[in-house]
Amino acid sequence: xxxxxxxxxxxxxxxxxxxxxxxxxxxxxxxxxxxxxxxxxxxxxxxxxxxxxxxxxxxxxxxxxxxxxxxxxxxxxxxxxxxxxxxxxxxxxxxxxxxxxxxxxx
Amino acid sequence: xxxxxxxxxxxxxxxxxxxxxxxxxxxxxxxxxxxxxxxxxxxxxxxxxxxxxxxxxxxxxxxxxxxxxxxxxxxxxxxxxxxxxxxxxxxxxxxxxxxxxxxxxxxxxxxxxxxxxxxxxxxxxxxxxxxxxxxxxxxxxxxxxxxxxxxxxxxxxxxxxxxxxxxxxxxxxxxxxxxxxxxxxxxxxxxxxxxxxxx
Numbered sequence: 229x230x231x232x233x234x235x236x237x238x239x240x241x242x243x244x245x246x247x248x249x250x251x252x253x254x255x256x257x258x259x260x261x262x263x264x265x266x267x268x269x270x271x272x273x274x275x276x277x278x279x280x281x282x283x284x285x286x287x288x289x290x291x292x293x294x295x296x297x298x299x300x301x302x303x304x305x306x307x308x309x310x311x312x313x314x315x316x317x318x319x320x321x322x323x324x325x326x327x328x329x330x331x332x333x334x
Numbered sequence: 335x336x337x338x339x340x341x342x343x344x345x346x347x348x349x350x351x352x353x354x355x356x357x358x359x360x361x362x363x364x365x366x367x368x369x370x371x372x373x374x375x376x377x378x379x380x381x382x383x384x385x386x387x388x389x390x391x392x393x394x395x396x397x398x399x400x401x402x403x404x405x406x407x408x409x410x411x412x413x414x415x416x417x418x419x420x421x422x423x424x425x426x427x428x429x430x431x432x433x434x435x436x437x438x439x440x441x442x443x444x445x446x447x448x449x450x451x452x453x454x455x456x457x458x459x460x461x462x463x464x465x466x467x468x469x470x471x472x473x474x475x476x477x478x479x480x481x482x483x484x485x486x487x488x489x490x491x492x493x494x495x496x497x498x499x500x501x502x503x504x505x506x507x508x509x510x511x512x513x514x515x516x517x518x519x520x521x522x523x524x525x526x527x528x529x530x531x532x533x
Contacts, residue, residue, distance in 0.1 A: 249447065251365075
């Protein structure tokens with residue numbers, strides 16, 4: 229039973245989370261549309277959440293799931309404020325990309 | 335084995351992992367590679383849903399529900415709403431590379447991040463650590479009851495702090511997205527941006 233149950237070990241989930249985090253990080257570095265960059269940040273946050281849940285199950289500890297709950301709340305707050313900033317910037321400067329924030333230098 | 339103990343069914347979990355993992359990775363690649371922001375947002379839904387399935391596979395039932403409701407329901411809708419509101423639904427020209435060697439450097443950084451994570455994971459011997467004594471899941475209770483009790487006892491202070499955080503972020507979002515009082519006045523000439531190529 230224990231041998232069979234270990235076909236999918238927690239390491240599989242951790243490797244998948246690492247791949248997901250990498251995709252999000254590369255996307256954040258490559259894309260210039262601020263909205264898509266935000267989506268890449270969400271992908272990275274989800275990868276970390278997956279890691280927390282995997283450790284929560286592997287170590288038999290509900291604390292990991294509680295942390296994921298707080299990460300979700302903070303991610304929601306982050307998206308709300310971030311999108312408000314994007315709206316404020318894009319309303320004044322349509323079609324701006326992340327590079328154009330350099331004009332803040334004045 | 336007592337009734338209600340988490341019975342791990344190996345082969346179904348393997349199938350679930352492969353299918354959900356494929357959805358997650360394909361969705362994430364779609365977010366990065368699709369030129370249209372709307373398509374990227376819809377691709378993000380696939381990733382979030384796949385992660386929710388993986389949560390269920392790991393007995394995190396409350397988090398799976400919250401993942402679908404908050405992320406796929408609220409956050410992606412917020413993304414789509416902003417895309418519609420601003421009309422930034424033109425496709426990005428992915429051929430433009432404003433910073434010299436940005437893409438190769440990003441790929442090098444990605445390989446570095448992935449390699450570092452995997453090397454550290456397997457050097458540490460995988461998911462190791464002491465099993466919890468205080469916060470072990472109780473097989474006789476549902477996941478949501480245990481997590482709810484944990485949030486209102488052990489993490490009560492953090493829970494209240496998130497309430498304050500959400501209030502502040504709502505107020506901040508309203509302040510930021512509000513129209514300026516002198517709205518209607520023409521914008522100065524230097525407000526146009528250089529890289530708005532898709533006009």
